[in-house]
Amino acid sequence: MNDASPQTRIQKRNMGVILDAALEVFSAHGFRGATLDQIAGAAGLSKPNLLYYFPSKEAIHIALLSGLMDTWLAPLRRLDPEGDPVEEIVAYVLGKLEMARDYPRESRLFANEIVQGAPRILDQIEGPLKALVDEKAEVIAGWGDAGHIAPVDPHHLIFSIWATTQHYADFDAQVRGILRPEGDAHFADAAKFLETMYRRMLTRP
Amino acid sequence: MNDASPQTRIQKRNMGVILDAALEVFSAHGFRGATLDQIAGAAGLSKPNLLYYFPSKEAIHIALLSGLMDTWLAPLRRLDPEGDPVEEIVAYVLGKLEMARDYPRESRLFANEIVQGAPRILDQIEGPLKALVDEKAEVIAGWGDAGHIAPVDPHHLIFSIWATTQHYADFDAQVRGILRPEGDAHFADAAKFLETMYRRMLTRP
DNA sequence: GTCTATAAGGTGATAGAC
DNA sequence: GTCTATCACCTTATAGAC
Numbered sequence A, B: 001m002n003d004a005s006p007q008t009r010i011q012k013r014n015m016g017v018i019l020d021a022a023l024e025v026f027s028a029h030g031f032r033g034a035t036l037d038q039i040a041g042a043a044g045l046s047k048p049n050l051l052y053y054f055p056s057k058e059a060i061h062i063a064l065l066s067g068l069m070d071t072w073l074a075p076l077r078r079l080d081p082e083g084d085p086v087e088e089i090v091a092y093v094l095g096k097l098e099m100a101r102d103y104p105r106e107s108r109l110f111a112n113e114i115v116q117g118a119p120r121i122l123d124q125i126e127g128p129l130k131a132l133v134d135e136k137a138e139v140i141a142g143w144g145d146a147g148h149i150a151p152v153d154p155h156h157l158i159f160s161i162w163a164t165t166q167h168y169a170d171f172d173a174q175v176r177g178i179l180r181p182e183g184d185a186h187f188a189d190a191a192k193f194l195e196t197m198y199r200r201m202l203t204r205p
Numbered sequence C: 001g002t003c004t005a006t007a008a009g010g011t012g013a014t015a016g017a018c
Numbered sequence D: 001g002t003c004t005a006t007c008a009c010c011t012t013a014t015a016g017a018c
Helices: A009-033 A036-043 A047-053 A057-077 A085-102 A104-115 A122-145 A154-170 A172-179 A186-202 B009-033 B036-043 B047-053 B057-077 B085-102 B104-115 B122-145 B154-170 B172-179 B186-202
Strands: none
Touching (some): A009 A036, A009 A047, A009 A057, A009 A104, A036 A047, A057 A085, A057 A122, A085 A104, A085 A122, A085 A154, A085 A186, A104 A154, A104 B154, A122 B172, A154 A172, A154 B104, A154 B154, A186 B186, B009 B057, B036 B047, B057 B104, B057 B122, B085 B154, B104 B154, B122 B154, B172 B186
C-alpha cells in the first residue's frame, strides 16, 4: 500500500478501523506484547488484509504514534502567553487530566513506548516535543521573572503536570486497586486535589 | 527446582544472578518483550539451566516482583506518625526520588507491569500495598485535622508523590530527550523543585 | 547441575486464487 | 481488495546424555 497514493473512502475507513484496533491492542499490551492476530480480530479483518493496508506491524505502530502526537500535545499548545498565568497553568493541568480520563488508551500507548526507551519516537521527542516544551517553558519563566507566579523551574513544572495527570491513566490498575471499593470518583477527587495543589504552589512567595 | 528445599551456596548465588539478569531484561522490555535467551545471556547461563532454577518464565517474573515489593515500599513504611509532619512528607518525597535515581530498573519493572493492567501483581496491590497506603493516609489525614499541615486528600497526595518521583525513572528517555543537551543534573534540579513544591503545598497560607 | 538437541506452538509476513 | 494456505522464524519448554 502506497502511503502517498490517493485513497478511496473504503481505504480511509479501513485505515481508521485498523488504527483504532491497533490503539486498543498496543496500549494494553505494548508493541511486543501485541499480535497481528489480536489487531486483525479487533478490526474485523483478516491478518493478510491488515498487511495489505500497512506493510508491517511496526508501520502500524509508527503511524499510530505519529498521528496521535499532535492531539496529545494540543493542551500544552493552548497555553496562552497573554492569559492570566495561574489560570492558564491550572487550565492546562485540568485539561491534561481530562485527557487522561477520556483518552487513557492514548496515554498508555505513549507510556508503554517511553518506559521501554522510546525506540520508535525518540526523534519526535527530541524534535517537535522538545521545541514546544522549551517554548512554553520560556513563557512560564517569563511569568516567574515578572512576579506573576511564584518562581519555579518551568521544565520540572511541566514534567510534574504530565506525571500527576497521566498517572491516573497509565497506572489506573494501581489507583483502582488502592481506592477500592469506593472509587469511581477518582477523577473528580483528583481534579480537586491537583487544582488546589498547583494554586498553592504558584501563588506563594 | 523445589522452592521449599534448602539451597546450597551455589544455588543461592545462581538464583541471585538470574534475578538480577531478569530485572535488567524485564525492566527494559516488559514481560512479553523479554526472552529467556536474553535473560540467560545476561546471567551467563544456558537457557535450560535457567529453567532448572525456575520452572517457567512467568515464575521468574513473579519471584522478581514479589521479592522487590518490600524494598520498594520501604520509604513509605518509614513515614513516622511521631515525626514533624511537613518534614516527614518532604523526606518521603526525597527518599522516593533517590530510589528513582538509584534503582530505575526496579521502577520500570513495576511501571511495565502496572501499565498493562498489573495482571501478575493485582493481588499484592489490593492486599499489602493498599493496607500500607490506607494506614499512612490515615496518619496524613490526622495531621491535616490537627492543623499541622494544610488540608489535602491523603491518597491523592501519595499518588502525586509516586507520580512525580517515579516519572524520572520510568520516563527517563523523555526527560533526557527534552532536557538535552544540558541535563545530567536532572535529579538535583528535580529534588529542588519537588521539595519547594511540596513545602508550599503543605504549609498553611 | 549443566549441557546439546529438539519438540511444540506461536507469530510476522508472503503467495496465489478469486 | 479479500481470502485460504503456508512459509520461515522465534520462543518456551522438555528429553536425555554427561
